[in-house]
Amino acid sequence: MNSVVCIAQVPDTEARIKIAAGGRQIDESGLKFIVSPYDEYALEEAIRLKDSKGGDVTVVSFGPDRVQQALRECLARGATRALHIKGDVAAADSLGIARVLAAAIRSIPHDFVFFGKQGVGTDNSLVGPMAAELLGYPQINIVTHIEYGEGKVTAHREIEGAEEVIEAALPAVITAQKGLNEPRYASLKGIMAAKKIAIETKSVADLGLQDSDIFNQRVTIVSLELPPEKSGGRKIDGADAAAAAKEIVKYIREEAKAL
């Protein structure tokens, strides 16, 4: 069973976000980048599948040179191949990114395509299903549990207050939710082994795509700003629990109008 795992490199979730001059992008200076957390669940699933059934795990990322660091991290955890599509990912919208990844995926033998359920930061949750449509594959989105069958996969998909069990023919696109598994850390042995694997690089043109297919954005950022700072409201002493409870109920009733 061969898998492709699509990786987005994103700002550390602990990081404070600053807006760059021009007001359309975040300031990347001094920012630590990580593998998007949901992609870690996707990668872990693919590594476990490889460990039980054999095959390759190819990690793919579209972006500037710094994404090689994310790919290297994935190799250290157990991915067997890595492909870096060089390009200004920030200048493409989700459909442009999905086109690049779909073309890259076609160039790699695979039974499964894994994504994280969203790239943390841009928070669009679009690229996985878009790639599935472009590839003509079924999708199972926001997955918390997977069972592998002959030529098919059965996965649990999170919906509001319930879970759907979906069966899909292979190849299929699966997007991973937290809870799918417990991602491993890279071992020292893994880190050493990863150093011996060359990261393959390709351009958008190498994939047979035109820049106009990718960078003709339908969705453009007009401005990016920080949310208004909240100053905090009234603070009361809760030493007298009964009195505090009355005060909260008054607030819920009169301000929130929720009682």
Add this chain to the structure above:
Amino acid sequence: MAGVLVFCETKDGRLKKASREALTLARKLAAAAGGDVAGFATERQVAPDAGAFGAKTLYVANAGAYNSETYAAAMQAAVARMQPAIVLFGGTANGRDLAPRLAARLNAGVASDVDRLEWSNGTLRARRPVYSGKALATVDVSGSPAIATTRPNAFPAEQAGATAASIVEITAPAESKAKLVETKTPEAGELSIAEADIIVAGGRGLKEAANFSLIRDLAHALGGAVGASRATVDAGWIDHQHQVGQTGRVVSPNLYIAVGISGAIQHLAGMSSSKHIVAINKDPEAPIFRVADLGVVGDLFQVVPALTAEVKKAKTQ
């Protein structure tokens, strides 16, 4: 190209709240962009409901249970028929599953999870929280149709009238490589934080898993959903479906009560757009108080049971 097409999602034969919100928003957009509001549904019986929230026409496909491939094909047929300028989806699991699939078929742009949306100079302009609400992006979606998914609770639903939408049947290919095997509802009657108007959330201050019963009791008394901080989910006290914040869910209910949550940056990002925020915490310096409209500095083990009792009392009055 005119008008707005809305994905009218149903549950037990009724229009989902997120779809009512999207229809309400669609009326405002149609007033600016021209054309009518129409719905796309897979059940005929929602025509009166869709009409009440502003749909003049309801495109109905006999597509059965939700399936991303068959629904995308059917909705594409509805788009071809109507030629809308805008297509809207309520930001439910299915809405967010379907919108990108349809967009890829139509070569259209999508603004996800928007909390403001307007038609300005022939372009759909959206505001959407990014970095889990640590920043706000304003984006333009060009091309036709322009697609958006709306953040639940961001656009209040308002009824428009009482005329049922007129039905137009849509036929579309029903092939899919995936099928629904079953739906599992694990905890009966438990509300999802995604669409809840009221969320009571617990943090590490609860000290152990069993004490989440305090949160459940209060949530139950208020008719709200149970939320949780990342620390409690990572500790295995509660399922991830309840997690609020980055790597959990970004929520904006009418009322958010944070109990024993100090307020890590990822958590604040996920809930600070809630309309009314109450925090109960023993540490007066806890960052959660910076976003709380009403902060109670006290022992949650005393305050929460008292509050639950007081809420129950208020409800019977």
